Amino acid sequence: MNEIIESVKNLSIGFSSQKGKQISILRNVSTNIKKGETVGIVGESGSGKSTLALAMMGYIKQGLFPLKGECLFKSEDLLKMSSRQLEKIRGRKIAMIPQNAGQALTPNLKIGYQIDEALRLHTDLKKTERDKKISELLNKVRLPSPETMAFRYPHELSGGQQQRVAVAMALAGKPDLLLLDEPTTGLDVTTQAHVLELLRFIAKDTGTSMIYVSHDLGAIAQVSDRIVVMYAGEIVLEGPARKILKEPIHPYTYGLLKSIPKLSLDGLPASMPGSQPQPGSINEGCSFYDRCNLATDHCKKNSPDLEHIKELDTKVRCFNHKELINKNNNLQTSITKKSNNSEAIEVLKLKDVSISYAKQKFFDQLLNKISDQNPTVKDINIDIKKGETIALVGESGSGKSTILKSIAGLLKTKDGQIKFENDRILSSDLKMRNPNDLRAIQLIFQNPDESLNPNHTVEQILSQPLKLYFNLSGEELKKNIIDLLKKVRLGKFYMSRYPRQLSGGEKQRVAVARAFAAKPDIILCDEVTSALDVSVQAAVLNLLQQLKEDLGTTYVFVSHDLAVVRAISDRVAVLYQGRLCEIGPSQNVYKFPSHPYTEVLLGAVLEPDPDIKPKLVAEDIVEEKPPEKGCSFQGRCPRKIGDICNSEVPPWQIGENGNAIRCHINIEELASLQQ
Amino acid sequence: MLLLILKRIGLGLITLFIVSLITFVGVEVLPGDACTTYLEREAYGAALDACIKRLGLDVPAYERYLDWASNVIRGDFGYSLSGEMPINEVLGPRVKNSLVLASVSILIGIPLAIVLGIITALWRDKLPDIMISTITIFSMTIPEFISATLLILIVAIWLGWLPGIVIIPSDATFYELLSNIILPVVAISMIMTAHMARMVRSSVIQVMASDYVQMAILKGVPYWKMVFKHVLPNALLPAINVVALTIAWLLGGVVVTEVVFNYPGLGRLVIESISNRDLPVVQALAIILASIYVGINLIADLMTLMLNPRLKSLQIRK
Numbered sequence: 001m002n003e004i005i006e007s008v009k010n011l012s013i014g015f016s017s018q019k020g021k022q023i024s025i026l027r028n029v030s031t032n033i034k035k036g037e038t039v040g041i042v043g044e045s046g047s048g049k050s051t052l053a054l055a056m057m058g059y060i061k062q063g064l065f066p067l068k069g070e071c072l073f074k075s076e077d078l079l080k081m082s083s084r085q086l087e088k089i090r091g092r093k094i095a096m097i098p099q100n101a102g103q104a105l106t107p108n109l110k111i112g113y114q115i116d117e118a119l120r121l122h123t124d125l126k127k128t129e130r131d132k133k134i135s136e137l138l139n140k141v142r143l144p145s146p147e148t149m150a151f152r153y154p155h156e157l158s159g160g161q162q163q164r165v166a167v168a169m170a171l172a173g174k175p176d177l178l179l180l181d182e183p184t185t186g187l188d189v190t191t192q193a194h195v196l197e198l199l200r201f202i203a204k205d206t207g208t209s210m211i212y213v214s215h216d217l218g219a220i221a222q223v224s225d226r227i228v229v230m231y232a233g234e235i236v237l238e239g240p241a242r243k244i245l246k247e248p249i250h251p252y253t254y255g256l257l258k259s260i261p262k263l264s265l266d267g268l269p270a271s272m273p274g275s276q277p278q279p280g281s282i283n284e285g286c287s288f289y290d291r292c293n294l295a296t297d298h299c300k301k302n303s304p305d306l307e308h309i310k311e312l313d314t315k316v317r318c319f320n321h322k323e324l325i326n327k328n329n330n331l332q333t334s335i336t337k338k339s340n341n342s343e344a345i346e347v348l349k350l351k352d353v354s355i356s357y358a359k360q361k362f363f364d365q366l367l368n369k370i371s372d373q374n375p376t377v378k379d380i381n382i383d384i385k386k387g388e389t390i391a392l393v394g395e396s397g398s399g400k401s402t403i404l405k406s407i408a409g410l411l412k413t414k415d416g417q418i419k420f421e422n423d424r425i426l427s428s429d430l431k432m433r434n435p436n437d438l439r440a441i442q443l444i445f446q447n448p449d450e451s452l453n454p455n456h457t458v459e460q461i462l463s464q465p466l467k468l469y470f471n472l473s474g475e476e477l478k479k480n481i482i483d484l485l486k487k488v489r490l491g492k493f494y495m496s497r498y499p500r501q502l503s504g505g506e507k508q509r510v511a512v513a514r515a516f517a518a519k520p521d522i523i524l525c526d527e528v529t530s531a532l533d534v535s536v537q538a539a540v541l542n543l544l545q546q547l548k549e550d551l552g553t554t555y556v557f558v559s560h561d562l563a564v565v566r567a568i569s570d571r572v573a574v575l576y577q578g579r580l581c582e583i584g585p586s587q588n589v590y591k592f593p594s595h596p597y598t599e600v601l602l603g604a605v606l607e608p609d610p611d612i613k614p615k616l617v618a619e620d621i622v623e624e625k626p627p628e629k630g631c632s633f634q635g636r637c638p639r640k641i642g643d644i645c646n647s648e649v650p651p652w653q654i655g656e657n658g659n660a661i662r663c664h665i666n667i668e669e670l671a672s673l674q675q
Numbered sequence: 676m677l678l679l680i681l682k683r684i685g686l687g688l689i690t691l692f693i694v695s696l697i698t699f700v701g702v703e704v705l706p707g708d709a710c711t712t713y714l715e716r717e718a719y720g721a722a723l724d725a726c727i728k729r730l731g732l733d734v735p736a737y738e739r740y741l742d743w744a745s746n747v748i749r750g751d752f753g754y755s756l757s758g759e760m761p762i763n764e765v766l767g768p769r770v771k772n773s774l775v776l777a778s779v780s781i782l783i784g785i786p787l788a789i790v791l792g793i794i795t796a797l798w799r800d801k802l803p804d805i806m807i808s809t810i811t812i813f814s815m816t817i818p819e820f821i822s823a824t825l826l827i828l829i830v831a832i833w834l835g836w837l838p839g840i841v842i843i844p845s846d847a848t849f850y851e852l853l854s855n856i857i858l859p860v861v862a863i864s865m866i867m868t869a870h871m872a873r874m875v876r877s878s879v880i881q882v883m884a885s886d887y888v889q890m891a892i893l894k895g896v897p898y899w900k901m902v903f904k905h906v907l908p909n910a911l912l913p914a915i916n917v918v919a920l921t922i923a924w925l926l927g928g929v930v931v932t933e934v935v936f937n938y939p940g941l942g943r944l945v946i947e948s949i950s951n952r953d954l955p956v957v958q959a960l961a962i963i964l965a966s967i968y969v970g971i972n973l974i975a976d977l978m979t980l981m982l983n984p985r986l987k988s989l990q991i992r993k
Contacts, residue, residue, distance in 0.1 A: 083898065090893050096890070096894070104886040104887050106890075107984070108909055117904075173895070
């Protein structure tokens with residue numbers, strides 16, 4: 001157990017800037033991987049975690065080069081090896097499981113071939129033995145019908161299945177060390193929990209060491225024995241998983257853990273100010289100085305070393321870490337949010353809304369209607385009150401974004417009505433809406449990189465809605481832009497910047513400011529924090545909440561992340577395959593009794609706590625189409641009671657605290673089943 | 676799959692039908708007709724009437740169209756005006772010449788383009804890439820009438836190795852033809868190869884940067900194996916359509932080159948028949964060129980469909 005298989009010594013990796021200066025991405029990183037252990041490397045984007053992981057396979061991305069140090073695998077330096085020597089090690093001794101298996105599998109080659117390739121390269125098995133081995137491997141990663149799976153192409157599998165194939169491929173060479181680069185990011189919550197469970201089983205079963213790289217402390221907590229925390233290219237904290245997660249003694253880790261929304265907590269997570277420094281911008285002092293609330297003048301001038309603390313078995317890079325020892329019992333706190341439910345006026349009503357993506361047939365086009373018996377989204381009835389935050393939750397394909405688009409007028413509804421203010425029917429066609437309605441409903445997108453025009457300055461971006469809706473110009477326009485920037489906590493000097501000169505969080509703030517520029521009544525938020533790092537996510541959530549409290553805006557918040565939804569929303573609607581399963585006040589939806597699908601989702605949430613294990617109650621099958629009749633969740637429901645689920649649409653049942661559940665099982669019975 | 680092919684062929688036929696209609700109508704609405712063009716200043720009185728009767732121009736237009744179309748389907752394009760020769764006899768040798776020129780250029784140019792494209796991509800920003808890329812950019816930017824004229828000047832006049840213009844007797848053997856077309860082939864290939872090599876290069880570079888290629892490297896796949904199994908099939912797929920367009924362009928006649936070298940191909944025939952107002956020939960050429968484009972694009976689409984597993988299963992599911 002104590003045999004070291006890979007050790008990184010004083011590794012620095014960097015690139016040459018245009019001015020010929022050497023800029024490091026990784027700075028003086030040293031760590032050891034022991035046999036049979038799983039090490040989690042955690043950090044936000046740009047912290048150098050992936051660069052470190054790839055260097056551990058002797059792979060340096062194009063444009064980067066090692067500045068100093070070594071990566072010793074069984075006392076041989078991978079960085080000095082020829083590509084011939086590396087081919088013998090990669091896949092055979094150290095194997096990689098990539099982030100996005102959908103893109104990491106070669107599209108023109110069958111699954112079986114790609115696994116066979118690894119077997120041919122790294123074992124001496126004959127053809128028939130290899131064929132047997134392929135189905136063994138596919139079986140081991142729990143793929144259905146391994147015999148026929150080998151003859152399929154990557155695109156014919158779902159995301160979770162592709163990830164499993166990548167695992168099978170990595171296991172083919174019987175490696176001593178498995179490198180996992182964000183292997184579950186981008187998968188649905190239930191799939192993610194299943195894949196993690198599989199990885200944990202494989203680690204135990206084969207005794208393989210694993211390096212698990214992720215930005216997600218929840219996933220890291222589930223698999224790791226030891227955790228390495230990276231910040232701005234340095235290791236800032238390293239130690240046993242439990243110690244790191246329960247008593248973090250570095251202010252960055254502490255802040256990071258506090259900024260993660262948790263299911264058990266009501267209210268918003270605390271945010272950390274600022275963002276990670278750019279590579280090359282740190283000249284002296286601690287790299288976390290700007291964001292640290294323990295920082296002193298000493299920290300500004302001197303950079304701390306990685307100090308080993310024997311009694312905690314932890315290494316930490318902080319002068320003031322003693323202040324954090326034994327005072328971490330306040331990790332479980334959050335900012336309480338004001339809810340303004342006093343005004344119970346309904347501003348937006350969705351009545352029997354159905355939306356179909358089916359192509360119009362020729363005759364339907366003539367009659368301007370859509371004949372689809374089984375539309376993507378069906379029978380949505382939601383009344384949204386003024387000033388509330390209502391969240392739509394579900395996995396990919398649940399129709400949550402589809403509903404959002406049709407509220408915005410970007411997608412035509414098939415049936416039903418969208419009513420706005422005093423029961424006035426909003427046309428489902430954008431061109432038919434009047435300008436004031438267009439102003440009143442604004443949309444914030446998931447990815448600010450794509451929603452902000454890269455050729456416009458922040459000033460131009462923000463002036464467009466102001467000019468369009470309020471005809472502002474000159475000094476007044478400028479004053480309004482500065483006001484807006486102030487609202488989203490950005491300084492005046494951001495006006496002349498282009499989106500590419502902003503960090504992810506700043507970009508999303510600009511997107512928020514643009515939405516608020518129209519002085520809207522309703523803002524539709526489509527996964528607005530999914531592309532952001534956790535510390536930035538907390539800041540954006542707090543900002544949204546603050547703006548809502550100040551201006552009384554109504555939010556329709558779409559997210560797949562149940563913990564984020566828990567933090568921000570007043571009411572939650574759970575969707576499966578475009579049908580509502582459950583709707584109610586958020587504190588009640590997260591309590592039992594709940595719809596079996598909500599139960600499955602809640603069970604799969606990964607908390608950054610090694611003691612809370614996910615509960616896997618349903619298979620992570622992907623259904624392509626909603627069932628034609630009966631309950632939408634019949635295909636995966638762990639509590640299915642029989643034929644009635646297949647034939648009849650379940651009735652709404654209202655629980656004691658006002659959350660409505662659509663299930664054939666009596667609500668009291670559900671409560672006792674879910675105890 | 677079969678249904679899909681039939682559907683595509685059907686669409687192609689509709690395209691051809693529309694092309695034939697447009698050319699027929701176009702010719703019809705132009706002032707003057709075949710007889711006035713043919714008879715020139717004698718186009719009056721009895722001579723004109725006799726001509727109209729002889730060419731069947733006195734029947735209504737739609738009847739003439741149907742008549743013409745049914746003949747075309749049978750492979751008979753009617754008579755040309757200028758020589759009063761059957762158009763088939765005018766077209767025959769031209770089509771053959773164009774085919775020879777095009778196929779030789781294709782056989783040399785396309786493999787060369789692919790190889791050059793791959794080399795420049797794999798040795799990106801290194802010496803082979805810099806050298807080849809410089810040459811390809813040059814041959815792309817120099818217009819063909821200049822490069823062709825320069826070729827004639829250097830090879831035919833200064834060095835005297837090859838004939839400067841092409842004079843092919845109608846009974847020329849393939850070998851005789853070959854020595855005559857070397858210079859036109861070089862002139863055409865320079866531009867075609869350069870364009871395609873650039874395209875292949877960027878496509879290969881894009882695939883080399885993909886996640887699955889990084890994955891193959893990290894899986895321990897040896898370099899050349901990775902190139903042939905993981906990179907090329909995916910990188911060359913989008914090249915098929917470009918190759919198809921190039922082939923269609925070549926068959927349709929490379930007008931400038933043909934004029935410079937005095938090569939009797941389809942391209943020159945187009946120019947000649949238009950300036951002679953030889954309308955039946957123009958009509959015939961329009962149909963033939965359209966068929967070439969439709970046919971080759973159809974083949975390219977079907978090939979992409981066949982080779983790309985992603986599109987294949989998408990189509991079948993539909």
